[in-house]
Structures are given as C-alpha cells and as structure tokens.
Amino acid sequence: MAKRTRMRTLLAATSLMLLATALPSPATEQAQPSNARTDGATAMARARVAADVLMNAYDPDKAWFPSSWWNSAVALQTIGDYMQRTGDRRYLAQLDNTFEKDKGTFPAGVLSGDPLLGNFTSRAIDDSEWWGLTWVQAYDLTKNPKYLAMAVTIANYVNGYWDTSTCGGGVWWNAERTYKNAVTNGLWIRLTAELHNRIPGDTQWLARARTGWAWFQGSGMINANNLVNDGLTDACTNNGQNVWTYNQGMAIGAGLELWRATRDPQILASVRRLADAATGPSALVSNDILTESCDAIDQTCDDNGKQFKGIFMRYWTELVDITRDSRYAAFLDLQAESIWADDRDAAGRLGTRWSGATSNDHPNVFDWRTQASALSALIGDVPTPAPPESLAATLSPAQPVVMPSASGNTAITIQLGASATGFIPLQAITSVDTPSGWSITPRATMMRLDPHGNANPASNSMPLTLSVPSLATDGHHFVTANLAAAGLRFSTQADVLIAHTIDFDTGTVDENPWLFDADGSQSNGVQNRFADGNAHFTYRFPFPADTSSAQITLIIDNEFLVQASVDNVHWTTVLQQSQPVTDGSNKAARTIDLTPYLGAAVNGAKPVYMKVSDSFPNDGWGGRVYHVSANIVH
Incomplete structure (x- = not known):
C-alpha cells in the first residue's frame, strides 16, 4: 500500500467547518458500486469494530461465549484469525484465560450439554476437534508450546475414534460410534495436517492426514456435483442430507492445509473443484451471496447453523491467499461488502442473513454467533500484509431511545469513539450530521490519536450533546459521524429511536x-x-x-x-x-x-x-x- 500523505499542521479553526462538510456521507458511500474493492485500511477498521462487538459477549468468568461450547471454540479461533491478520494483539489474554480456566473436567450443563473429560475433550468428537484447531491458532499467535501440546493431546484422543472396521476408515462423530460424517473427518484432516506443519520432523501426523484425505475423497460424501453432503448411512453410502456451508468449507480447508504439507497439485485441484461447486449455479449462493439453507426467509437457523458460513469463509480466505485467483477474491469481497452494507445494525452487530433479508415471522437474527460468522468475511477482506494504518469510529450508545416530553427539547449524551493504528500521530477531523430540526454539540471538531503500531490500537473519545425537539416523530432517526485523517476515512451511525409508547x-x-x-x-x-x-x-x-x-x-x-x-x-x-x-x-x-x-x-x-x-x-x-x-x- 502506498504511503499516505499526512497532515503535518493543525488546521485553523476557520477552515475546520469547511473541511468537515467535505467529508463523505453514508449516502455517498452507499452510492459506490456494491462490488467495489474496499481499501485495505477501511477493511481493517471494519474488522476491528466487528471484533470488538464480538468480544463484548465474552464471559471472562466462565471464559467462553455464553451457552455454547463448540461455538465458543470457533468464535475464539475467529478472534485468533483477526489478530493474526491485522496484527492487533489485544485479545491474547482472553485466549489464555479460556485455556487455563476451561481445560479441566466439568459436569454436563456447566459448559456443554455433555460432561467435559478434560483437555477440551468430550463424547462429541467434532467439538473436541474444534478446540484442537483453536489451540493451534493460539500457538501460531504466541509460539507458546503449551497450546500446541494441548492440540496434540486432543488429536491423540480423536485418533482413538478412527475406525477401519466400518466404512473402511474415518473418525466417528461421537463416542457412541453411531455416525461418520463430513465435518468430523474434515476437521480431522485439517488438525492432523496443521500438527505436521508445526512439528519439525513429523511423519506420523502427515501420514494420518494423507490417509484421512484419501478416505474422505473416496467415502462417497462428496456427491457427483462436488458438493459435500452431511455424512454416510449405516450402509456406508452418501446419506443425501443437506449440503451445509461448513462441511463444504471444512473440506476446502482440509485440502489446503494438506497441500501446504505436500505441495501435491492433485490436492489443490480437488480443492478448486470443491470451491467452484460451492459458488456454482443452485449451490450455496443466492444472488451471489453465501446462503445457508436455513437462511430462507421462512426459516430460522438454529444456534449451530448461525455459525456455519463463517467457517466456510475462513477457509475461502485461505483459498484466495494461496491461489490469488481473482474470481475467488471477488466472491470474498462481495460477501464482506454485503455484510457491511446490508447486514449490520447501528451497534455494529452482524446478522445471520448476509443479504440482510428479514421477515416478521423469521427476522434476521443478531447475536454473538452470527457476529463471529460474519466477522470471518470481514477478516478475509483485510489484505496481507496488514495495512500500516487505519482509522475507525463508533457512537455509543449506538441505539439510544428518546421519549420526548410534551414540550421542550430532550438532550442526551452520545460518546464518539475513535481508534487508529499506525506510527504517526493523527489529527482526525470529525463532522456530525443530524436529522433536520435536531442539533448536536460540537458538530465539528478534531480528535488526536497517537498510535504505536497495530498490536494495541490507539483510542480516544469525546462526548456529544444531542438535542431532540419535542415534535420529533416516532421511528428511527440516524445521527452520522464522519472522521477523516491523513487520507483515512470512516463513518459510523447512531440509530435514535423516538418513541411515545413502549x-x-x-x-x-x-x-x-x-x-x-x-x-x-x-x-x-x-x-x-x-x-x-x-x-x-x-x-x-x-x-x-x-x-x-x-x-x-x-x-x-x-x-x-x-x-x-x-x-x-x-x-x-x-x-x-x-x-x-x-x-x-x-x-x-x-x-x-x-x-x-x-x-x-x-x-x-x-x-x-x-x-x-x-x-x-x-x-x-x-x-x-x-x-x-x-x-x-x-
């Protein structure tokens, strides 16, 4: 990325308003083509805002995301992806907090519906594998050997459920050995290949990864259209069950990690076939947006399905990085743009339907699972290496409620926050737009930010006083803050609800x-x-x-x-x-x-x-x- 020209002198107060009114409005941003490439600094700022929203849901006492065990592993790995791609290291302590607090044994109902057997293992073999991948990610970030050792412990546990006596091989989905399915075996290939690629001189894990890949390719779970059905019947044939995005994505990710280990062109060719099938006609997209079957407007995804698309995008991002194929990159960019433009509320929360579609009976759902899922697409949109500087902003509360009195204006305080990465102090020009008849103080000003790299973004904040007239109509009204500094720009909104009733x-x-x-x-x-x-x-x-x-x-x-x-x-x-x-x-x-x-x-x-x-x-x-x-x- 070309080094940006930087503002070296403080702007005079007389020019401040002129500069502020020149800042882009959300309408200007939305007028850009939906497939326009987001610049790297903006992509990184968007990912930072979304990652912070996700981590607001992290429970530091139980050291997880409430009420979901395997989903917590995936969410933490997503935060690891974010830190690895952007250089932000603020959440390493939360990863270690989870590792230290949750590695023991727990009875059913405390962290999982199943008893936890220690070392993040349980009767749910796929749940154990998700945690294995999370600790490999933590090792990649920190090089602390305890995380890699835990991943090896988990993989050894899972290896006990590889069974050639049924269907010729494959890992069982559960300790009761009732089902062999796609996700458990995709995870197995990925985990074993990751271990090989991090353990010098290894041959054992590579052999297991190769065997797993060969079995998976011949298992019948990949159908004639190169789409991955959920699993096998008792007769060891494709059960024809749903093609979930995470099964397809996990197969892509498994192949990519094994390709890293072997550089076998046939493996990469197989991965490309899986990727092309996923985005082909009548596959896993609707109007070019990745869409789960439960994303249909007459359905609601359960807590598992909410997180599937993010797993797909994690490994699609790797596909883009490895192949540099412009078609794959364009698809990734389109997902990130659609999420930011259509699937985001004023609080920065990201929903389950990336198109933003909703209905009264089956509304678009926003929670920490959907946040983690959509965040993966925003992370993928950040270029590598990470941009040397970025600027982001938030308004808090992002969704305030005002219940006006019969007469007189109502004043509320909204906090404008800004964060930045880079190496040179920034003077951010701020301009705030309000609905007609409303006022805000100050409307334009400057905020100083002193970043010192990417690991710990610099932040600053200032209060804004919003005055709402008594005759403001019921409904949602938007306050928009625009920031600009040294060629960087970012806009954020507060969605003010005017309500005379509850x-x-x-x-x-x-x-x-x-x-x-x-x-x-x-x-x-x-x-x-x-x-x-x-x-x-x-x-x-x-x-x-x-x-x-x-x-x-x-x-x-x-x-x-x-x-x-x-x-x-x-x-x-x-x-x-x-x-x-x-x-x-x-x-x-x-x-x-x-x-x-x-x-x-x-x-x-x-x-x-x-x-x-x-x-x-x-x-x-x-x-x-x-x-x-x-x-x-x-």
Whole structure:
C-alpha cells in the first residue's frame, strides 16, 4: 500500500467547518458500486469494530461465549484469525484465560450439554476437534508450546475414534460410534495436517492426514456435483442430507492445509473443484451471496447453523491467499461488502442473513454467533500484509431511545469513539450530521490519536450533546459521524429511536433499543428472551421528563425474578415466582407499577431500569419474557 500523505499542521479553526462538510456521507458511500474493492485500511477498521462487538459477549468468568461450547471454540479461533491478520494483539489474554480456566473436567450443563473429560475433550468428537484447531491458532499467535501440546493431546484422543472396521476408515462423530460424517473427518484432516506443519520432523501426523484425505475423497460424501453432503448411512453410502456451508468449507480447508504439507497439485485441484461447486449455479449462493439453507426467509437457523458460513469463509480466505485467483477474491469481497452494507445494525452487530433479508415471522437474527460468522468475511477482506494504518469510529450508545416530553427539547449524551493504528500521530477531523430540526454539540471538531503500531490500537473519545425537539416523530432517526485523517476515512451511525409508547415483542429488532444489558440471556426467536442460572437481562425505559406515573406489563413465565432500579445499582424486587415452574404453565400478563422508581429528570428523561433473572438459578428455567408494553401518564 502506498504511503499516505499526512497532515503535518493543525488546521485553523476557520477552515475546520469547511473541511468537515467535505467529508463523505453514508449516502455517498452507499452510492459506490456494491462490488467495489474496499481499501485495505477501511477493511481493517471494519474488522476491528466487528471484533470488538464480538468480544463484548465474552464471559471472562466462565471464559467462553455464553451457552455454547463448540461455538465458543470457533468464535475464539475467529478472534485468533483477526489478530493474526491485522496484527492487533489485544485479545491474547482472553485466549489464555479460556485455556487455563476451561481445560479441566466439568459436569454436563456447566459448559456443554455433555460432561467435559478434560483437555477440551468430550463424547462429541467434532467439538473436541474444534478446540484442537483453536489451540493451534493460539500457538501460531504466541509460539507458546503449551497450546500446541494441548492440540496434540486432543488429536491423540480423536485418533482413538478412527475406525477401519466400518466404512473402511474415518473418525466417528461421537463416542457412541453411531455416525461418520463430513465435518468430523474434515476437521480431522485439517488438525492432523496443521500438527505436521508445526512439528519439525513429523511423519506420523502427515501420514494420518494423507490417509484421512484419501478416505474422505473416496467415502462417497462428496456427491457427483462436488458438493459435500452431511455424512454416510449405516450402509456406508452418501446419506443425501443437506449440503451445509461448513462441511463444504471444512473440506476446502482440509485440502489446503494438506497441500501446504505436500505441495501435491492433485490436492489443490480437488480443492478448486470443491470451491467452484460451492459458488456454482443452485449451490450455496443466492444472488451471489453465501446462503445457508436455513437462511430462507421462512426459516430460522438454529444456534449451530448461525455459525456455519463463517467457517466456510475462513477457509475461502485461505483459498484466495494461496491461489490469488481473482474470481475467488471477488466472491470474498462481495460477501464482506454485503455484510457491511446490508447486514449490520447501528451497534455494529452482524446478522445471520448476509443479504440482510428479514421477515416478521423469521427476522434476521443478531447475536454473538452470527457476529463471529460474519466477522470471518470481514477478516478475509483485510489484505496481507496488514495495512500500516487505519482509522475507525463508533457512537455509543449506538441505539439510544428518546421519549420526548410534551414540550421542550430532550438532550442526551452520545460518546464518539475513535481508534487508529499506525506510527504517526493523527489529527482526525470529525463532522456530525443530524436529522433536520435536531442539533448536536460540537458538530465539528478534531480528535488526536497517537498510535504505536497495530498490536494495541490507539483510542480516544469525546462526548456529544444531542438535542431532540419535542415534535420529533416516532421511528428511527440516524445521527452520522464522519472522521477523516491523513487520507483515512470512516463513518459510523447512531440509530435514535423516538418513541411515545413502549410496545415490543422480545427476540426482535424492536426489542434491541430497549435492551440495556443482555448479559447471558438468550433468545430463540420472536417473542422469546430468557435468563437461566446467574444470567439476567435489563431493560432501560427513559420515561419522559413530565411522566407522573408508569406501569409496565410483561407477558412472562417460568421461574422469574423481576427487579426495578432508578440507577441500575440499587435494586428492588417487584415480581417473583415463588415456586418452581419449568413448563411455562404460569405464562400470563403481569403489570408492575414503576411509579415509585421515577426519580428526578436527568437529560430530559426519568429512566427506570428493570432486570429479569432466575428465581431458582440451580435448575436452569429462569424468567422468560415474550412481550413488553407500558401505560404512561403525563
């Protein structure tokens, strides 16, 4: 990348506004062709913003991403991919935290539905392999031999489930030896080839990788169209089950790592056939966007399917790096552009449908699994070597709610954050655009950033005061911040919801602006948010400054504990299920009077916090909320 011309003098205050108004708006960016190549600095900034959003969901106490064991391994490996590609090293401590805290034995239900046998192994052989790949990635980043040793321990465990007595070979999917499938064996080839490529003088792991690849190629799981079906029947024939993107991607990744070990052109040719088939007509794409079968507008992907496409893109990125084929690179770029333009909300969260498609019954889902999946495409869009400098920005809160009073403007504070990598101090020009009739202070200013390489991006922030008129109409309104420095540009938005009423289903995009703290809660779809064990979720209701009384009605069931607070610190129980209920039989609309918690108006609002948790945390059936509505008296 050519070295950019840098701003060497501080711009005079009289020229600041002129420069700020020249910054590009989101509309200008969106007017560019959708297949335009994103410059490397912007691609790296986008990946950094998305990676930070993902790591906000990491639980440092349990050292995982809540409620999903193998998905946590894949998410951590994705963060490893991000660090390796960009040079950012801020999350090495979280990798080690997981390694040290979770390498022991755990009973079923603590970290996995299965008992964990120690060293990240369990009866789920594929789960064990995902962790093996994660620790190889950690070794690549740190060269700490303990991570590679753990990967070897896991691989030795998996090797015990290679069995030539059924179907001539292959690794069993589970300890009960009931199924031989594509993902377990793709993972096996990849893991063994990775070990060979990192252990000097190895012959054992290479032999196992070669044997695994030869068996997989002849197993029948790769159909006549070069697409990988899920597995084999009891008669050792292709079972014709779904072609999931992660099975196809894992086969590509297995072949690429073995090719690195052998430089066998026949292996690379096989990989190309798999790749060409994946993006061919009626394969794994819809309108050129990678699409899982469960991404259909009348379906919802489960927690496993949410993460499949990211695994595909991890290994597709390697394919681009190795082959330098412009067709493969163009496909990768298109996925990243579609995700950023169509599948991203103002909070930087990335959804499951990369086209952005949604419906009322099957909305586009945003959670940490979908974040990790889409992040893989953004990582792949970062060139190698990583650009020497980048500039990113965020607004926080990204989805604030304003409930205007009957008269007078409402003022809220939004924090503008910026981060940068590079080696020379930057003076970032900032310009903020608001809807007509709104105002923000300051509208234009400058922020200084002092980066020292890529390993720890420099950051800075400043408060912005947004004034919303009382006559602002209900709905979503966007505030846009544009930053520019030394030839670098980045735009970010806050999605301000104006609401005179409260009425939303949980598990939908309508819930998001009200959800102050999701903690470890989960949502399995429309009208569903629950908090089991020690998890909780908190809503923030910024009642208008002239509110005299307020009641919230929840449709809720199971073992709920509901608390209210005026400051999100001191809590009072306002609703509690006193007897164990685990079947939803107590589902009902329950009204809570929040009037006692209406404090003095602050920034034009009387905020009340409401937290839902589990009244019997030991049995895993915590409070589940379906709908929230309010009655407000001014």
